Amino acid sequence: MTQTIQAVRGMNDILPDDAALWERLEEVVRSWAHAYGYRNIRTPLLEHTALFRRAIGETTDIVEKEMYSFVDELNGESLTLRPEATASTVRAAVEHSLLHHGPQRLWYAGPMFRHERPQKGRYRQFHQIGAEALGFPGPDVDAELILMCARLWDDLGIEGVRLQLNSLGAPAERRAHRAALVAHLERHADDLDADSRRRLATNPLRVLDSKNPALRPIIATAPKLLDHLGAESLRHFEGLQAILQDAGLPFEIDHHLVRGLDYYNLTVFEWVTDRLGAQGTVCGGGRYDGLFEQIGGKPAPAIGFALGVERLLALVLDAGGPVPPTPQDVYLVHQGDAADRFAFVVAERLRDHGFSVAHHCGGGSFKAQMRRANASGAQMAVIVGDDEAAAGAASVKPLRDERPQVRLPLDALPDGLSQLLYADDS
RNA sequence: GUGGCUAUAGCUCAGGGGUAGAGCAUCGGAUUGUGAUUCCGAGGGUCGUCGGUUCGAUACCGACUAGCCACCCCA
DSSP states (O other): OOOOOOOOTTOOOOOHHHHHHHHHHHHHHHHHHHHTTOEEOOOOSEEEHHHHHHHHOTTSHIIIIIOEEEEOTTTOOEEEEOSOSHHHHHHHHHHTTGGGGSOEEEEEEEEEEOOSOOBTTBOSEEEEEEEEEESOOOSHHHHHHHHHHHHHHHHHTOOOOEEEEEEOOOHHHHHHHHHHHHHHHHHTGGGSOHHHHHHHHHOGGGGGGOOOGGGHHHHHTSOOHHHHOOHHHHHHHHHHHHHHHHTTOOOEEOTTOOOSSTTOEEEEEEEEOSSSTTOOEEEEEEEOTTHHHHTTSOOOOEEEEEEEHHHHHHHHHHHHOOOOOOOOSEEEEEESHHHHHHHHHHHHHHHHTTOOEEEOOSOOOHHHHHHHHHHTTOSEEEEEEHHHHHHTEEEEEESSSOOOOEEEEGGGHHHHHHHHHHSOOO
């Protein structure tokens, strides 16, 4: 016996029952993005590894151990399945001079890849929806993006997602704060735990996120990034807050909110929930004014966010349960040699008129076909036997209520079916 | 990458050193061409894979694979 082949670890099939929910989400997202003037962009799943190394940061965990990279045997190039789409989007914008005629609002949706151990809400192939506002200095567009998120939660009926905000300031301010922070932490080096000591070397801002209660006094007295922000950065941050307040959107300022990627500056934000176990971040984003230059383009301000589709769907299910599948109008039952052929005429005629028709294939007894018709969820069974075929007619039997079956000539069938499907029972 | 737990029918699970069970689902039947309810019947599993212990393993042990949960980290 041949061995069965299963899906690659951490990569999931989305089966039809679930895919229905994905389709609904995609419809909502499309019109939501359109409502804010964002246009779709589709970049390749595969990029040169160098793009992510340069964009995301050499010492981040993503680049160090989580990228799904491999060598193209054709030419020895190192390629990487995209771990996120911002770098690709900016690369595309630079490559095609998208900002030449002014700023661009873009959105994308699609699979991303990370080579880490799978767990709930965190897979090797996962899906993100994101929006990027390229060429806008903010803070107006920062607020727009955040309000946009809030509307999506609303459109999807999700509750209990909280907004956390912070400002990382300008790179120079960040560096000054980082130096002060490192000095502070080094003074208390003896009291730090192993994790924090490691982070002190790699990513000192992360020490502020430590969940170890013993470190609380050290964290509380640590120099705050906010205190190192210059007038311009503060004005940006306050401008953003003012717009959110005007919009009546509640937020928390989290001084310890630091995004994992190197390219962020000024505004950073996350939408978090406590309903998803350890994977509490549903959406994260921030400003990355330096990224264009970093990957070799002309400098341009930009901000964006990405949200995890798997987590989002978990919340949708949590909020309202699964969506009922869209029922088919007609299940076409047929029996007899002449009827089997005439059934195709009937089916195509109905589709000409816009009806959705599941045509029974594979034979089987009449009873079995009726059972299938019922189980399919279709509204109507359209029945073609040799009697009907000889008369050029079809019988329509409502499956979801007790209205009687009616027999109609082929030409009268579409109208008759419409009446049965859409007539008010009242 | 690290640790803990798990793997028996399509699904949810029970069982237990002597070669397998339930519920649900599926399929068929209850006179000729009428579904969902009811009744009757059937099919379906090398008990995740490979190896070890044993007269004998699905059960005990190990490795591997996969899943779940957490850590690291992170959208």
